[in-house]
Amino acid sequence: EMATVVMRIDKVETSFNVGQKAVIEELAALKQLEAHVTTTCEQSTSDVKNYIYRCKREIFAVTEKEAQIVRERIKGPLPSHGNYTFDFYVENFKQLVMSEKEVDSLPWHINELKSAVKGYVAFNKNGLMEVCLLCARHPREVGLEPRSGITLKVKAKVCDIYKKMLPDISVGEKTWVVKENCVPRNTGYGVKLGRIACDQLLIKGYGDIEGYWFGSILVRFEVTTV
Helix, strand or coil: CHHHHHHHHHHHHHHHHHHHHHHHHHHHHHHHHHHHHHHHHHHHHHHHHHHHHHHHHHHHHHHHHHHHHHHHHHHCCCCCCCEEEEEEEECCHHHHCCCCCEEECCCEEECCCCEEEEEEEEECCCCEEEEEEEECCCHHHHCCCCCEEEEEEEEEEEECCCCCCCCCEEEEEEEEEEEHHHCCCCCCCEEEEEEEEHHHHHHHCCCCCCCCHHHCEEEEEEEEEC
16 A cells, blocks of 8 residues: 555656646746747837838928929029039848838939939839839829920839948949839839849848948939930
8 A cells, every 4th residue: 555655646746747847848948938028018119119210201301302403493593504413322222132011212303304213113023123213292182284395214223332342233224214204103114224133132241231221222313414
C-alpha cells in the first residue's frame, strides 16, 4: 500500500511539473505576443505621425508658394524665363517598389502656361517605375478657363544632388503640347517620359546612400517652354 501511495504521489508530482511547464510556456508565448503587439502598435503610431507630418509640410509648402506668387504678381507681371527645374522627392522608395501605388508631387507653377503641372510616378508589380508630367488641376472642376497652346520640352532624370558619387539616370525626354481642355474627367492628363527598373536604382544605392529624408529618391524635371 505504501508503494502504491508513493507511485500516486510521483504521478501527481509529474502531472504538476508538466502542467507547470505548460503554464510557463504559455506565459512566455503571451509575453512574446504582447511584445509583438506593442512593437506593431508603436510602428503604426510612428507611421501615422510621419504621414501627418508630411501632409502638414506639404500644405505649408504649397501655401507659402502660392503666397509668394501672389506677392510677386502684386508687384507686377511675373518674368517669363522659359526654363524651369522641378524636384520631386519620392518618399519611402524601397517600400513602393512592386507596390502598384501612385505618387504625385506638389504642384509647380509655369508662368507662360498661367497654370501648374505636377510630377507623377506609378509603380507596377514587375518592378518598374513610370514617370510622367501631368496637368496639376482640372480647370472645369475648379471653375476656371482651360489653358492651352503652350509647348513644353520635358526631361526627367533620377539624380543625387548631395554628390555621393551616384550616377544620374535619364528617364526620358518628350515634347508636350499642353491642352487643359483635353483633361479627362477625374483622371490625369500629361506626357509619359519613360519607365525605369527599380532594381537598377537600388543596386546603385538610390533610396539609401543619398541621405534624403524618408528614404526618398529625387526625380528631377527640367522643363523648357517653346
